[in-house]
Amino acid sequence: xxxxxxxxxxxxxxxxxxxxxxxATLNTPLQVAHIYGTDLHAVPxxxxxxxxxxxxHGAELLAPHQPAAVVWACTxxxxxxxxxxxxxxxxxxxxxxxxxxxxxxxxxxxxxxxLGLTRVAVAASYPDEVARLFVDFLADAGIDITSMASADIxxxxxxxxxxxxxxxxxxxxxxxxxxQALLIPDTAMRTLGVLPQLExxxxxxxxxxNQVTVWEGLRLAGIDRTATDFGTLFSERYxxxxx
Numbered sequence: 001x002x003x004x005x006x007x008x009x010x011x012x013x014x015x016x017x018x019x020x021x022x023x024a025t026l027n028t029p030l031q032v033a034h035i036y037g038t039d040l041h042a043v044p045x046x047x048x049x050x051x052x053x054x055x056x057h058g059a060e061l062l063a064p065h066q067p068a069a070v071v072w073a074c075t076x077x078x079x080x081x082x083x084x085x086x087x088x089x090x091x092x093x094x095x096x097x098x099x100x101x102x103x104x105x106x107x108x109x110x111x112x113x114x115l116g117l118t119r120v121a122v123a124a125s126y127p128d129e130v131a132r133l134f135v136d137f138l139a140d141a142g143i144d145i146t147s148m149a150s151a152d153i154x155x156x157x158x159x160x161x162x163x164x165x166x167x168x169x170x171x172x173x174x175x176x177x178x179x180q181a182l183l184i185p186d187t188a189m190r191t192l193g194v195l196p197q198l199e200x201x202x203x204x205x206x207x208x209x210n211q212v213t214v215w216e217g218l219r220l221a222g223i224d225r226t227a228t229d230f231g232t233l234f235s236e237r238y239x240x241x242x243x
Contacts, residue, residue: 005029006217007067007097009058011049011074012039014160014188018210019073021192026225030214032073033061039155041126043080043133050077052092059097069220070097071107073213075185076130078103079137086137100220104187104209105134107216109141111207111233112181120207121179122148123170125159125186134185149174156188164194171198171206181205187213195231205232 010016010032023030035058037049048054055072062070072078072093078086086105094101102110112120120143124131131150138145151170153159162170167189175182181204184191191198191208198206208231215233218225227234 003028003223004068004221005031005065006221006223007062007065007070007099008032008073008213008217009055009062009070010034010187011077012036012156014156015190015210018190018192019214022210022214022230025227025229026214026218028218028223028225030217031062031065031067033058039157041076041130041154041156043130046076046080046130050074050081050089052089055089055093056096059093062097067097067099069217070094070099070101071213071217071220072101072103073187073210075104075108075134075187075209076126078105079134080130083137083140102216102220104185104213104216105137107212108183108185108207109138109143110219111212111215112138112141112143115181115205115233117143117180117205119144119146119178119180121146121174121176121182123174123182123184124149125151125153125170125189127152127154146179147174147176156186159186159188160190162189164190164197167191167194168197168201172201175202179204181207184208192230196229199231207233
């Protein structure tokens with residue numbers, strides 16, 4: 001039986017090569033469509049990036065591939081709308097795509113719930129003002145934040161230049177002993193290739209933006225996949241949680 005395609009709307013260019021890596025590892029067609037905006041981690045620009053018109057255009061680009069599910073692959077461009085706004089955002093995307101839809105911010109919440117997490121640390125690449133909006137988003141979902149660090153990186157393009165060693169340093173420097181997991185919320189950061197090292201270094205689950213985004217797409221499409229290289233979330237116990 002043919003495996004359904006999952007569509008991802010990805011802003012600009014930074015770490016989209018995580019998706020071909022995931023497609024090859026999971027043996028699942030993952031189609032990425034790009035939309036464009038000002039490459040800045042600032043609230044007005046992020047609101048514009050995640051606007052209905054831009055996401056509708058992304059859905060139109062994905063339409064020829066007939067995706068079984070569509071995910072807005074941007075954390076900051078979804079949580080900046082707040083919890084209610086983020087849910088409204090993906091409902092409009094679902095209507096435009098004619099398929100179930102979600103976003104990276106909502107994927108973080110779904111993944112945390114799947115793993116039974118109630119206390120997490122956050123290591124964000126964003127400026128502090130933006131990072132705190134992600135903390136508020138998680139808190140609204142009943143997730144306690146033991147600590148939050150912001151690397152104060154202004155643009156997604158700069159985040160995309162971080163080396164595996166720098167990503168590992170960001171994680172190990174910003175964990176908290178009381179946290180059940182560490183969350184790294186930026187799809188502009190390449191993380192899929194270093195997840196085993198991250199979890200080994202911290203001794204706990206690590207949730208990253210591109211990881212939870214791909215997981216959410218699989219979940220929405222009802223596709224069961226495990227991958228030992230993609231962390232605890234993709235282990236046998238958690239990889240498929242149903243629609």
